[in-house]
Structures are given as structure tokens and as C-alpha cells.
Amino acid sequence: MSRLSRRDVVTATGAAAAAALAIAPPEAAAQQAPPAAQPTVYLFFNTDEVAFIEAALSRLIPADDQWPGALEAGVANFIDKELNGAWGAGERLYRSGPWQPGTPSQGYQLPFTPAELFRTALAAITKELARAGTPFAKMSGEQQDAYLRSLEAGAADLGGVPSDVFFAHLWDAPVEGFFSDPVYGGNRDMMAWKMIGFPGAYASYYEVVDQHGMKLDRAPTSLAEDSHGHVHVQPVIPAGQR
Amino acid sequence: MAERLKAVDVVTVGVGLTGAILGKELAATGLKVVGLERGPMRDTVPDFQSPAIHDELRYAVRKALTQDNVKEAMTFRNSTGQTALPMRRWQGFMPGNGLGGAAVHWNGLTWRFQPADFVYRTHLEGRYGKGFVDSDLTIQDWGVTYAELEPHYDRFEYLCGTSGKAGNIKGVVQAGGNPFEGPRSREYPTRPMKEPYYGALFRKGAESLGYHPFPSPASTLSEPYTNPEGLSLHQCVFCGFCERFACEHFAKASPQTVILPVALKNPDYELRTGCQVLRVNLDSTGKKSTGVTYVDAAGREYEQPAELVLITAYSLNNVRMLLNSRIGKPYDPVTGEGVVGRNYAFQTMSYASVFYDQDVVINPFMASGASGTVIDDFAGDNFDHKGLGFIGGAYISATMTGGRPIEFHPTPPGTPSWGLGWKQAVARHYNHTVVLTCHGSSHPMRGNCLDLDPTYKDAWGQPLLRVTFDFPQNDVRMSRYVTDKAVGIGRAMGGKIVAGAPRERPYDSTIYQTTHNTGGAIMGNDPTTSAVNRYLQSWDVPNVFVVGASAYPHNASYNPTGTVGALTYWALDAIKNRYLKAPGALVPR
Ligand SMILES: Cc1cc2nc3c(=O)[nH]c(=O)nc-3n(C[C@H](O)[C@H](O)[C@H](O)COP(=O)(O)OP(=O)(O)OC[C@H]3O[C@@H](n4cnc5c(N)ncnc54)[C@H](O)[C@@H]3O)c2cc1C
Numbered sequence: 159m160s161r162l163s164r165r166d167v168v169t170a171t172g173a174a175a176a177a178a179l180a181i182a183p184p185e186a187a188a189q190q191a192p193p194a195a196q197p198t199v200y201l202f203f204n205t206d207e208v209a210f211i212e213a214a215l216s217r218l219i220p221a222d223d224q225w226p227g228a229l230e231a232g233v234a235n236f237i238d239k240e241l242n243g244a245w246g247a248g249e250r251l252y253r254s255g256p257w258q259p260g261t262p263s264q265g266y267q268l269p270f271t272p273a274e275l276f277r278t279a280l281a282a283i284t285k286e287l288a289r290a291g292t293p294f295a296k297m298s299g300e301q302q303d304a305y306l307r308s309l310e311a312g313a314a315d316l317g318g319v320p321s322d323v324f325f326a327h328l329w330d331a332p333v334e335g336f337f338s339d340p341v342y343g344g345n346r347d348m349m350a351w352k353m354i355g356f357p358g359a360y361a362s363y364y365e366v367v368d369q370h371g372m373k374l375d376r377a378p379t380s381l382a383e384d385s386h387g388h389v390h391v392q393p394v395i396p397a398g399q400r
Numbered sequence: 401m402a403e404r405l406k407a408v409d410v411v412t413v414g415v416g417l418t419g420a421i422l423g424k425e426l427a428a429t430g431l432k433v434v435g436l437e438r439g440p441m442r443d444t445v446p447d448f449q450s451p452a453i454h455d456e457l458r459y460a461v462r463k464a465l466t467q468d469n470v471k472e473a474m475t476f477r478n479s480t481g482q483t484a485l486p487m488r489r490w491q492g493f494m495p496g497n498g499l500g501g502a503a504v505h506w507n508g509l510t511w512r513f514q515p516a517d518f519v520y521r522t523h524l525e526g527r528y529g530k531g532f533v534d535s536d537l538t539i540q541d542w543g544v545t546y547a548e549l550e551p552h553y554d555r556f557e558y559l560c561g562t563s564g565k566a567g568n569i570k571g572v573v574q575a576g577g578n579p580f581e582g583p584r585s586r587e588y589p590t591r592p593m594k595e596p597y598y599g600a601l602f603r604k605g606a607e608s609l610g611y612h613p614f615p616s617p618a619s620t621l622s623e624p625y626t627n628p629e630g631l632s633l634h635q636c637v638f639c640g641f642c643e644r645f646a647c648e649h650f651a652k653a654s655p656q657t658v659i660l661p662v663a664l665k666n667p668d669y670e671l672r673t674g675c676q677v678l679r680v681n682l683d684s685t686g687k688k689s690t691g692v693t694y695v696d697a698a699g700r701e702y703e704q705p706a707e708l709v710l711i712t713a714y715s716l717n718n719v720r721m722l723l724n725s726r727i728g729k730p731y732d733p734v735t736g737e738g739v740v741g742r743n744y745a746f747q748t749m750s751y752a753s754v755f756y757d758q759d760v761v762i763n764p765f766m767a768s769g770a771s772g773t774v775i776d777d778f779a780g781d782n783f784d785h786k787g788l789g790f791i792g793g794a795y796i797s798a799t800m801t802g803g804r805p806i807e808f809h810p811t812p813p814g815t816p817s818w819g820l821g822w823k824q825a826v827a828r829h830y831n832h833t834v835v836l837t838c839h840g841s842s843h844p845m846r847g848n849c850l851d852l853d854p855t856y857k858d859a860w861g862q863p864l865l866r867v868t869f870d871f872p873q874n875d876v877r878m879s880r881y882v883t884d885k886a887v888g889i890g891r892a893m894g895g896k897i898v899a900g901a902p903r904e905r906p907y908d909s910t911i912y913q914t915t916h917n918t919g920g921a922i923m924g925n926d927p928t929t930s931a932v933n934r935y936l937q938s939w940d941v942p943n944v945f946v947v948g949a950s951a952y953p954h955n956a957s958y959n960p961t962g963t964v965g966a967l968t969y970w971a972l973d974a975i976k977n978r979y980l981k982a983p984g985a986l987v988p989r
Contacts, residue, residue, distance in 0.1 A: 220820045225827065250463060252473035252488040254856060260485040263478055263908040267485055303819065329818055337805040338457035354830035356765060356805050359454035361639030363766035370597040371761045381451035 198235040202242035202273065206293075207280045211237060213295040217302045218332050225353040228332040228344075236335030236344030246273030270319065272327065279324040282316035341382035351378040359383075402693055407705035408432040408670075411692050412712045413677045413721060416501020417961065418947045418968045419712035420655035421559075423671075424629075424663035425972050426708075429980070433669050434704060436694055438676040439498030443656055448646035456804040460644040465505045466494040471859035474716065476909045478870045480733050480847050486856050486864065492909040493746075493917060494644070495714050499673055500655040502714060502915055503961065507643040507769030507801060508619035508652050510562045511958035512553050512966070514780045515546035515582040520954060523781065524791055533791055534874045536845045538736075538743055540953050543925040543934035546582045549966045552973070554585050556965030560653035561625035561633050564588040564617035578614045580776040593622040593636065596766055598834040599773035601754075602798035605893030611775045616799050617962075618770030619653035629662045640802035642769030652768070672696075678860055680709050680725040680944060689727075689943050695860060707983070708943050708975075715950035719744075719850045719920035720865040728921070728931045728940050733849045733868070739931040739939075741850040743919040744867065745955040748794070748840030748875045750903045752886035753810050754895035756832045763831065764803025772799030775889075778882050779957035780841060790877040792841035794957050796886045798834055810835060812897045834893065836886045840879055840903070842918070842955040845872045850920040870907045879903040916960050918952040923967075925987070933987040935974035936967060942985040947971055 200208055212234050219228035228234075240246060248271035260267045270278060287293050294302060308314070310329075312322030335344030337351070339359060345351065351358050358378035366372055409431035412419040419435055427433040442448070458464050467490070475484035476492075496502030516523040519541045524533055533539065566587045567577025592615035595603070603613040620636040627633070636651035650657050663669045674697030681690045681703065691705035711718045722728055722740050731741035756762070774797040776782055785791055802808070810833045811825040853866040871879075883902035890898035924930030927939040936951050938944040947968055949960045956963075978986055 218818050219823050222820060222824065225823075227823070245462065248470075250466070250469060250489060252469045252486045254486070256855065258483065258485060261478065261482070261906075263906050263910065264476055264485045264487075265491060265910040266488050306818075333809075334457060334461060334806055337809070338461075339455055341455075342457060351805070353827045354805060354809070356803065356830070359451050361450070361454055361637070361641055361765075363638040363640075363763075364594075364635065367596050367638045367763075367766040367771075368594045370600055372763070373761055374763065379451075381454050383451075 198232070198238065200238050202238045202246065206284045207276070208234070209293065209295040210280055210283060213302060214306065214328060215332055217299065217306060218329060219336055226349050228336050230346070231336055231344055231349050232346040233332045233335035233344040236338070236342050237331045239343050240331065240335075241273045241276055247271055266323070268319065268323065275319055275324065275327060279316040279319040279321070282319070286314070339382065340380050348378045348380060402701040402703040404703045404705070407691070407707075408434050409706065410434070410708045410710065411436060411704055411706040412710045413680070413692060414438070414501065414711075414713035414717065415499055415655070415671060415673075416496060416712065416714060417503035417655055418964060419710070420500070420659050420663060421965070421968050422710050422712060422947065422972055423669055424659050424666070425976070427663060427666045427669035429976060430668060434706070435663075435669065435671045436675040436677050436692065436704070437499050437671065437673045439496075439673065441671075441673040442498050442500070442504075442646075444646070444648065444650055448648045450648045453645055453648050454639070454641045456641075456806050459505070459641075460804060461806050463490055463494050463644070465496060465498065465644070465646065466490050467497040472864070473856070473858070474865045474867055475853040475856050476867045476869070478868070478906045480868055484853055484866045484868065487909050491912060493912065493915040495716060495915060499671070500660070504646045504654045504656065505644050506654075506961065507959070509770045509799070509959040510557060510560060510617045510619045510962045512582060512584075513546070513956040513958055513963050514580075514782070516781045517954075517956045518542045518545050518549070527781070528786065534872065537791075537843045537872060537874060538846055539843055540924060540929060542953055543923050543930070544970065549963075549970055550582070550585060552966040552969035553962060555969050556962065558589050559627055559629065559658050559965070560619040561589050561621050561627055561658070562617055562619045562653070563590040563593050563615075563622035565592050565615055567614060576614060578774075578776045579612050580779070580782045588617070590622050590625050593618050593620065593768065593771045594638075595773060596638070596763070596771055596800070598762055598764065598798045598800050599771070601834060601893045602773045602836065602889065605889045606773075606775050608892045609889060611777045611889070613773050613775050616770055616772045616774045616797055618768060620647075620768035620770050621651050621653075627658055629659055631658055631661060633657055636768045636771075638766045638768055638771060640765040640767050640804065642767070643801055676860065677713070677721070678724070678862060680711065680721060680727060682725070682727070682941065686726070687941060689941050708945075711944065711946045712948060715917050715920060715948045716850065716865055716867070718946050718948050718950040720852070722921055722931065722946065723852050723865075724862055727938055727944060730851055731849050733847050736846055739922070739927070739929065741920050742929070742931070743844035743922045743953050744848050744850045744869060745842040745844045745918045745952065746869060746907070747914045747916040747955055748842050748871060748879050748903050749913040750794070750838040750840065750879045750883045750886075750901055752836040752838070752883060752890045752898060752900040753812070754834040754836065754890035754893055755810070755812050755829055755897040755899075756834070756894070757896055758828070758832055760832055762834055764800045764808065764833075767800050767802050769801050770799060772797055774799070778885050788877075788881060790874045790881065792843060792875065792878050792957065794838040794840035794878070794882040796882065796889065797837050797839065799837060800835060803830075805830065813899050834890075834895070836890060838879065838882045838886050839957060839959070840875065840882060841957040843872050843874055844919055844954050848872075871903060871905050876903065876905060914959075916949070916955060918949040918955040918960060921946045921950040922953045923951040924953065927989050933985075935986050936971040937974070937979070937986055939985075939989055943983060945971055945975065
């Protein structure tokens with residue numbers, strides 16, 4: 159399975175980093191070596207959905223030679239856990255009818271919860287692409303981008319979900335998963351925060367705020383970090399239910 | 401059947417900012433006061449503590465502190481010809497829920513309105529002549545003056561410990577402050593906050609163009625402070641988790657930090673959380689309230705009799721409470737008659753993004769919700785509008801508020817909206833961009849209003865509030881003009897790319913702009929064009945006061961809460977010193 163091999167790469171990279179740090183004093187190694195990436199245990203997505211989501215993530219926020227992309231940062235895991243929890247079930251979503259299409263300025267007007275929306279749209283996509291012959295995960299990068307753009311343009315009806323509405327959800331989720339605290343299962347090793355220079359949950363700048371233009375060189379902090387700098391990923395924490 | 405409880409003297413519907421102040425003060429006079437708050441009890445310790453509070457996803461994106469719209473949403477449409485539909489998620493604005501209300505997760509920007517705002521129509525017609533104001537704008541005088549409110553502004557700022565630099569003390573202009581502001585009786589209670597880099601860049605750019613920059617007035621405190629209630633606040637550490645979050649440090653003024661502990665110590669004050677007030681009850685004449693009906697968290701219904709009912713539920717909820725209680729004549733946007741729901745206004749926000757080279761390191765996360773630098777040169781009527789074709793304006797500021805990356809990842813125009821190009825642009829620009837805010841006034845127009853939705857209901861079976869709103873053409877023209885000025889400042893700041901985005905129609909309820917909803921139960925001297933008199937007392941039911949930004953006939957170029965605080969103390973003064981001595985209408989109808 160392609161996703162296993164990708165994850166092996168991530169694990170290997172983690173192991174290599176740990177090996178390279180072995181010459182450093184043990185406390186420093188404990189602080190700097192990222193814990194080996196765990197393979198994602200999917201609780202919500204089925205295998206067809208996983209194939210689509212993982213492939214889509216590597217086009218939406220791709221890896222480059224400097225920084226990992228959404229897939230490597232564990233964003234598929236993030237989305238899986240969000241959809242499996244309170245967010246997926248429609249927390250903070252007014253769900254009474256009647257249901258009518260509105261104007262763009264009136265916002266989301268479908269009866270689907272996020273979990274239902276992903277499930278419905280992904281089933282329609284899988285079916286459509288099976289009919290067309292090439293599943294999304296088997297397309298070339300350019301073909302995948304073109305397909306995502308067609309979803310974004312809103313051309314298709316995905317089982318009652320307009321494809322632009324699905325695309326908006328498909329885009330919001332990786333931005334959230336890439337940049338949120340790693341406790342939610344994405345932003346692994348705070349890679350996305352390191353990429354932009356965001357210090358994370360660390361938050362005390364009184365002494366430095368007037369040192370204009372200073373480069374902050376501390377590593378970011380997660381709200382789930384223990385005193386050794388290890389981030390304890392909680393696999394199932396719905397956002398609204400702590 | 402509702403259980404009838406023992407009568408009390410005063411009930412506040414909601415215990416946010418206004419409810420906490422009024423509850424504390426009236427209990428201090430010896431009256432029995434009950435504060436009914438629909439949301440949960442919560443306090444700095446243990447509820448707002450780090451590290452859990454520094455969670456952008458939970459608080460800023462999923463909006464954990466916001467009104468639960470599974471139970472209670474609002475519907476929205478741009479114009480009366482459309483069918484309003486529920487705002488199924490809070491996106492455009494985010495009303496508070498729980499003890500302390502929205503004043504727990506606010507930014508702390510604490511402004512006064514201009515003296516001209518309170519006599520708005522008189523002032524504009526005097527300066528520019530009749531016919532200058534677009535005929536669709538229903539602006540009017542407020543029935544109160546800046547001079548009358550000044551002691552109450554002062555009291556509110558000293559309650560909060562607001563940090564800033566006065567620009568005008570008793571008519572004498574002060575160096576370093578806002579030279580355009582109305583006269584204040586004394587200096588701010590605490591010195592200005594430290595100036596972050598984005599503020600310093602803005603200051604330099606604005607000064608080079610001849611404008612008048614000054615530190616943003618902030619109720620996130622520059623130094624330790626003990627307020628007149630005897631409550632102590634700490635120095636803000638610029639943690640960057642401020643607006644949309646609760647402050648863990650006791651450094652942001654909120655009901656919990658500046659007033660509630662005093663109320664809660666008084667045995668004459670009783671707080672009941674988890675209590676959803678359904679309506680204000682009236683006697684058979686319809687001219688006197690007998691108290692309120694509410695449902696507690698376990699679903700039990702109660703009737704709480706009270707002599708005096710204070711509706712302090714946040715502007716939008718205040719208006720809905722009046723409508724669901726049948727107090728005052730509902731506004732009809734077709735005939736222009738009626739008062740409850742009239743003159744709904746918002747805020748006209750726009751932005752200019754200033755992109756720098758990579759050697760300019762901005763650190764946008766070193767921020768409070770209110771830290772930064774501002775100019776007032778283009779706000780309200782601080783500049784000559786002759787020949788410009790609009791009224792009003794905006795303050796322009798560099799107040800970046802936290803740089804939390806789910807919400808904040810600016811990219812220059814032309815950047816792809818996803819994919820490698822997007823990612824690399826985000827990595828390139830995140831720490832090298834200053835975003836300037838144009839915080840613009842919002843004028844009421846005939847079709848913009850609040851009423852009850854005919855279709856959609858809340859969890860208790862009551863109609864939702866229906867919001868009908870679009871930007872008046874006047875405000876769109878204002879936004880273009882002021883955004884252009886902000887772009888000019890961005891260029892003077894040395895930005896390599898400067899991108900301005902003025903506000904255009906239609907108003908989009910899916911884009912967050914502010915939670916500065918105003919009007920709907922406006923104050924005034926004429927009962928045919930206002931729902932409450934100049935003391936925020938209902939014209940129709942004199943033992944009901946409606947306190948909050950619902951009283952604003954228009955929204956000025958500033959954040960509303962300084963004026964909410966001033967009006968709260970102004971109304972309190974009238975209640976304590978006049979109403980309680982002779983209960984009845986303070987202004988004859
Ligand atoms: C993210 C954000 C940032 C902001 N930043 C600023 C800023 O920088 N500067 C500024 O000037 N203003 C700001 N504001 C606005 C500011 O928070 C409000 O002006 C202020 O809180 C209004 O006080 P209030 O008492 O009218 O309402 P609130 O403080 O919201 O209190 C109302 C209370 O009533 C309760 N309630 C409502 N309905 C019922 C009912 N039926 N029964 C029982 N209880 C009920 C609510 O749960 C709430 O607790 C901001 C708001 C938000 C959301």
C-alpha cells in the first residue's frame with residue numbers, strides 16, 4: 159500500500175535524525191529528536207477515502223525540498239480524527255430545516271454534517287472516477303491538480319454536495335490540520351510552525367517585543383509537550399469536548 | 401408550568417460586561433439582584449489557564465467561547481426582498497456565551513466616540529448643509545452629549561485600567577496622544593503598551609506623510625494596576641492568544657478581572673448560570689414588567705418576579721428579547737415606522753497588506769489583541785468631507801493581534817489559492833508582512849434592520865432573530881477612500897508590495913469582520929424614532945432598561961465597548977439617583 163511506504167520514509171527519517179544526534183549529550187537528544195512517526199490508525203475514513211485524502215493532501219499542500227507537506231505532517235490523521243469526533247458530528251452547526259439554497263453571502267446551507275459531507279462527496283467521487291477508469295490516487299500530479307480544480311470550480315454534483323462546497327471543506331481541513339497544535343494529530347513535529355517561524359503555544363514576549371526585527375531562535379512549543387519536549391498526541395480529542 | 405420564585409428587586413438578563421457592572425452596582429445599594437446568565441460559570445482560574453487556552457483550533461477556529469448556535473442561531477439576508485436563512489455557523493461575527501459574555505474574548509481596544517457622533521445629524525448639517533447626507537441614511541442625534549458621557553467614559557477606563565496616551569486633557573492637546581479626540585478629564589490610568597515592530601514601522605510611515613500616530617488604547621495592560629474596585633490586574637505579556645481567547649494572565653480587562661469578584665462577594669447579589677431567559681413578562685396593561693421567565697440547564701422553567709428588569713444580553717440579543725417579549729413597536733422597513741429593530745449597523749472593515757523582504761522580521765505573534773499604533777486622521781468627521789461624496793471614516797492601525805497561523809497566513813496578490821505556490825508564499829511572507837486595519841464607521845439605512853424570523857426557531861421554540869443588512873453605498877465609498885490612504889501609508893512604510901482591499905457589497909456573513917453589531921433598540925429623545933430614552937429606559941415599559949450597543953443610532957469609526965461602558969455607567973447613574981427614588985418614566989413620552 160502506497161501509504162505504508164510513505165510512512166516508512168517518515169519513520170526512517172526520524173530514525174536517521176535520532177542517530178545523527180546520538181553524539182550530542184543525552185538531554186539535548188531527548189529535546190531535539192522527534193519521536194518516530196506512528197502509522198495513522200484511521201477511525202473514520204475507509205480505504206477508498208484514505209486513498210483519495212492522502213493523494214489530495216499531497217497536492218493541496220505538497221512537500222518540497224525544504225519542508226514537508228500536509229501528508230507528511232500527519233494532516234490525514236488530523237482530518238480523520240476531526241470527522242470522527244464532535245466537529246464531524248456537527249458541533250456548533252445549526253441543523254434545523256427547512257433547507258433551501260441561499261446566496262453565497264448566506265453561507266453553508268446543506269443538511270450534511272462535516273462527516274456526512276465528506277462521506278457523501280467522497281463516495282460520489284470514487285464512483286465517478288471508477289467509471290472513468292482512473293482512481294484519483296492513480297492519476298499523475300497534473301491530472302490530480304486539474305481534477306481538484308474542476309471540483310473547486312463547482313461543476314459537479316457529488317451526491318447532493320456541490321463540488322465547490324466539498325472543495326471548500328477539503329481545503330479548510332488541511333489548513334487547520336497543518337497549522338493547529340500537534341495535539342490534534344496534524345502538524346507533526348510542529349513542522350508547519352517551524353516552516354513559517356511561529357513559536358506555537360509558547361507565549362511570553364514582554365521582554366522582547368520591543369527588540370524590533372529580532373529573530374526568535376527557540377523551537378516552537380506545543381500545548382501537549384512534556385518537560386522533555388515530547389508531544390503527546392491525543393488521538394481522539396474533538397475540539398469542543400475537552 | 402413555570403415555578404414561581406421569590407420576588408427580587410432587580411434581574412439582569414445576561415451577565416456579560418453590562419450585566420456585571422449594573423448587577424454589582426445595584427446590589428451595592430442594598431437591592432436584591434439576580435444575574436441570569438445562559439452560559440456556564442467560568443473564571444480565570446481554573447478555566448482560562450495555559451497551556452490549554454493557547455489552542456487556536458479550539459478557540460479561534462471552532463469558536464468554543466461563542467454563543468452555541470446549535471441551540472440559538474440567527475438568520476440573515478442582504479435585503480428585505482430575500483428569504484433569510486440561518487447563519488448555520490458563526491463566521492461573520494461571534495457573540496459571547498457564558499459568564500462575562502463577549503467581554504471575556506474581546507481584544508480590549510477601548511475607544512471613545514467623537515463629540516460629533518452624539519449630535520451626528522445636527523453636526524453634519526451644520527458643517528456641510530442639509531442635503532449632504534445620502535437620503536437613505538437614517539442617522540440621527542443620540543439624545544446625550546459627549547460632555548455628559550465624559551465622566552462615565554473616564555470611570556469605565558479606570559475600571560479597566562486602560563493603557564494609552566491622552567491626546568486632549570480638558571481642551572489642551574497633549575503630545576504623543578490622539579490630537580483629534582474629545583477632551584478627557586485626565587490621563588489614561590496606565591501608560592501605553594510597548595510598541596511592537598509593526599507599530600513602529602507604521603508610526604514612521606504615517607509620520608512621514610504628516611499624519612498623527614499614537615499608541616492604540618488597550619485594556620490589555622502595560623503595567624500592574626489596581627482598579628477603584630480594589631481588583632488588581634497584571635502586566636500583559638503579549639502572548640498573542642487574546643481576542644477569541646480568555647486571558648490566562650489577569651492582564652486583560654474582563655468582567656472576571658475588573659468587577660465580578662466584588663459582586664460575587666455581596667450576599668445581595670446572586671448569580672445563576674445556565675439560565676436561558678425566554679422573555680420579559682408584562683402585566684395586563686403591557687406597560688409594566690413583572691419579571692422574567694427562564695429555563696435552567698436541566699430544562700426546568702421558572703418565573704422570576706422583579707421590580708426592575710435590565711436587558712444586558714448583548715446588542716443583538718437585547719433586540720430579540722424585546723421582540724419576543726412584545727415590548728415596543730417593531731420596526732417596519734417598508735413604512736419606516738416602528739422602533740424595535742431600527743438602525744441596525746455594523747462596522748465597515750478593510751485592510752491593506754504590506755509585504756516586506758525577508759530581512760524585515762515582523763514577529764506578528766508578539767501581540768495583545770489591542771497592541772499597536774493608530775492614526776485617527778481619517779476617522780469620523782476628523783477630516784473635511786466636502787467634495788468626497790460620503791460621510792464617516794475609519795481609524796487606520798497596525799494592530800496585528802497574534803499572527804496565529806490557521807487564521808493568519810497572508811500572501812500577495814496573484815498567489816495560487818492552494819498547492820506548492822501557496823505553501824511557498826506562506827512560508828516566505830508569514831513573518832515579513834504587516835496588515836493594516838481600516839476600522840470604519842457604519843451608517844444605518846432604511847432597509848437594514850432586525851426582526852423575528854418567520855420560519856426558524858431556537859431550541860426553546862422561540863423565533864430566531866433575523867438580520868437584514870448590506871453596506872450603504874456611502875460606506876462603500878468611504879471604505880475605498882480610506883483604504884487608499886492605508887495603501888499610501890503601506891508604501892511609506894517601505895513595503896515591497898502593498899495590497900489594499902476595500903470593503904465592497906454585498907456584505908458577506910461568512911467573512912469575519914468584527915463583533916460590533918449595533919442598533920435595533922436605539923436611544924433618542926423622540927419615541928417615534930427611538931426604542932429607549934436618553935437613559936436607555938424603554939419608552940413603553942419604564943421598569944425595563946436596555947443596555948448595550950443596541951442603543952447606538954449609528955456605529956462610529958471605533959470599537960464600541962468604551963461607549964458601551966460609558967452608557968452603562970450613565971444609565972446606572974440615572975437608575976440610582978433618579979429612577980429608584982421615583983420609579984417611572986424618566987422622560988415623559
Ligand atoms: C472576538 C471579539 C473581539 C472584540 N473586540 C473588541 C474590542 O477590541 N473593542 C471593543 O470595543 N469591543 C470588542 N468586542 C465587543 C465587546 O465584546 C462587546 O461590546 C461587549 O462584550 C458588550 O457587552 P454586553 O454586556 O452588551 O454583551 P456581552 O458581554 O456579550 O454579555 C451578554 C451576556 O448575556 C448573555 N445572554 C444573552 N442572551 C441571554 C438570555 N436569553 N438569557 C440569559 N443570558 C443571556 C450572554 O451569554 C452573555 O454572557 C469584541 C467582541 C468579540 C466577540
